Amino acid sequence: MGACKQQQNFCSYQNTDVFSKNAFQYLEGIMYPKKVETGQFLFLDHDTADKLFYLRKGQIKITKVTEEGKELVLYIFQEGDLIGELGVSSVSRYNYSAKATRNCDVGVIQQKDLETIIWQHGEVAVEFMKWMSNMHGITRSKFRDLMLYGKKGALCSTLIRLANSYGKMTSTGIALSQHFTNTDLAELIGTSRETVNRMLSQLKKEGIVTFEAGGMIKIIDLAYLKEACSCEDCPLEICRI
Amino acid sequence: MGACKQQQNFCSYQNTDVFSKNAFQYLEGIMYPKKVETGQFLFLDHDTADKLFYLRKGQIKITKVTEEGKELVLYIFQEGDLIGELGVSSVSRYNYSAKATRNCDVGVIQQKDLETIIWQHGEVAVEFMKWMSNMHGITRSKFRDLMLYGKKGALCSTLIRLANSYGKMTSTGIALSQHFTNTDLAELIGTSRETVNRMLSQLKKEGIVTFEAGGMIKIIDLAYLKEACSCEDCPLEICRI
DNA sequence: ATATAAGTGTGATTTAAATCACTTGAACGG
């Protein structure tokens, strides 16, 4: 379990970093393994939400798709992240889908089993609340960024979040360790591919970002990006993708 | 504590409806009273988030304001609602403000006191999680509605939520029991007063809504509003303002 | 190596929404 890997990554947090070793062992105890292949869904919109998922390996995108096929990516989860809801009422349903964008090893946690642990161990309950609070913080801060500062602000906010989740510090800037296509970014922002392309070209021209081998984005002027979305320097567990 | 007051209100839920009588008594035990007058703030953006608030009476708007003065209203809380975050880390801060839009009677709950109860009573922990999950659900569903269906969809979604929170069923439609100005609605949607005015006029012309005495909105054609924002009939605890 | 698909880059055009600039109306206090 993470903690900020200083220098190596710009700063990569897993959302399970809120759990103590002790609490995490309880979770391990009730997990059973599952594999999900690239392109497959871990769960679908409207499925019964009676499980949590611990992502051991791979990548999961949480998406919401409209009837017309427009796709909004709400989160991208990585190794060490916990996925799902703790509705605690047995009848609640997901209102988004979870799609594997790489081959995944997942630990499945049954709601019922988790509830037992929460009942018995106050410590685990408190840590779960911290996790839930963080997740809500991510959603709320994205909401703010995507609503208030236009598409340019939305892109800049998203680049900062990507830097926090995928960035590696180098002497010349923060290099994203993964390639994101214009379409990927557009789906994170809720805009069109063309708009992303034009905005990125502009940022490149102004020397805010550069493109490395394989189209990987490197952030040169983080301060500019922060300015563009009135960054409030939220804690890193919230400022993520 | 609520439960759906059938017929009387269209359907008014409080977000504390997740708590059992028993759990709520524990909360009552650690609350101390506070009054907040109309226009005053219960807390400000960036204040330390070490308290929860139970709203006994009055109304609180949760808002986010940009440097340029643009205001986004995230939630409107009513009697019986619980306000705040359960970050559980003592250093977390609000990243929004809470403004009283009526004279309020509030019960203040100290984070520390609450944590003790959560530790001791698994039942309370589980109910708190349900509450947190609901709050997150509200945020997520608004995010979706405001991002994906344009300003028209955003307005229609907001009218549905207002109906759930303030609507009274009548023989001719759902009458909102409170007046909302064009500016109020604009701040809920993240748009301009003029745009709201034009969209509302249009809805009126098409017979979707009417204006009653005092400018109160009455919803005639709920199905139309649902269609406009691809309503998924979320549970009522989530489809609120 | 070459066909095929997937992604990028850009101009032109359309559409949605914000902004500006007023007018009208309603409500409130002295």
Next chain:
DNA sequence: CCGTTCAAGTGATTTAAATCACACTTATAT
């Protein structure tokens, strides 16, 4: 009753972003 303030309504204009259309580039697979 009149001036002041706050909200509603609306035309004209500008700006932001989506959409359309297509050329070009880069991977990938047979």
